[in-house]
Amino acid sequence: MTAVEHRPTGTTETAAPESTVPPAGGGGAAPVVRRRRKTVGNALLPLAVLAALLGIWYAITYLVLDPERRFLMPPPQDVVTEAFLDGPAMERIGTALWQTVVVSFTGLAIAIVIGMTWAVLMSQAKAAERSLFPYAVALQCIPILALVPLIGFWFGFGFLSRVIVCVLIALFPIVSNTLFGLQSVDRGMHELFDLHGASRLTRLRKLQFPAALPAVFAGFRISAGLSVVGAIVGDIFFKQGTPGLGIALDNFRSRLQGPELFAAIFTAAALGIAVFLLFGWLGKLAVGRWYDQTRDA
Incomplete structure (x- = not known):
């Protein structure tokens, strides 16, 4: 036998609405992460291009030019x-x-x-x-x-x-x-x-x-x-x-x-x-x- 809960007459029970407020500390995390990734990308891309150019430079100096003609493009060092x-x-x-x-x-x-x-x-x-x-x-x-x-x-x-x-x-x-x-x-x-x-x-x-x-x-x-x-x-x-x-x-x-x-x-x-x-x-x-x-x- 189950107990019956008695409520005052004329009252109705309404379900509490679900909260739409984002958890504290999580709402601004995604934009911050995106900005950090963009900053890192902006720094790494020019470095990647520089590394590629240095690689081409070394290839021309040591693979294309003869030793007696390397004064035309001396190595970076x-x-x-x-x-x-x-x-x-x-x-x-x-x-x-x-x-x-x-x-x-x-x-x-x-x-x-x-x-x-x-x-x-x-x-x-x-x-x-x-x-x-x-x-x-x-x-x-x-x-x-x-x-x-x-x-x-x-x-x-x-x-x-x-x-x-x-x-x-x-x-x-x-x-x-x-x-x-x-x-x-x-x-x-x-x-x-x-x-x-x-x-x-x-x-x-x-x-x-x-x-x-x-x-x-x-x-x-x-x-x-x-x-x-x-x-x-x-x-x-x-x-x-x-x-x-x-x-x-x-x-x-x-x-x-x-x-x-x-x-x-x-x-x-x-x-x-x-x-x-x-x-x-x-x-x-x-x-x-x-x-x-x-x-x-």
Whole structure:
């Protein structure tokens, strides 16, 4: 015989709803794990590519090249011991690096001033754009190597000519990106400024320039790398004045100094990457995080 439970009349028993709250400490674990895996993957993938490139390098040095021709591609350990760890060689490369930095940043600064002024003039009127933009395209299309001898005849073969080569190479990305940014402002914002009777200068300063900053700094990043290329090209062709990386590269090549040549090449590449990252960082400081539209995969 079972006991019967008596409940007060008129009451009903309802089942308690199942809890939908996740257990404590488990709700945010999956995103954290995914972020960690993504971070590890981002670090390992470049290392894997580097290991593959080193493997190809070793294979070419020891399997393809004859021993008497290995100066054409010395093994990585020779580049480290005979160049990067060699005091006189690194002193020459360091002096040349500083000269290239001075030339490239001087040319880049002049290109920024000229390019942004050029783009602002074209953004103010369609007639100005139709008149000036074809010359920017023509400047981009003319091979710079065809202009280098002419620049040397006109301006000599020293510091000024190297800077001019940097300006010519770095100018077009700044012009095109700045113009694109200035012309990409929403039409509704222009109409709002029209309603308030804003002047052309006010519109440019408070509307167009802030909206164009992402495109402007994208152009700066491209031109920063190109200015390094221009400084090295000018060095190789002019070969006068204080030697930069271009002259160092040419000297190592003519003397068949393979490790030093590779060290100079890696130094030039590191300089280009450094200035690219520098202007990327400056762009983030200027633009902020509002323009970042990326999402975690």
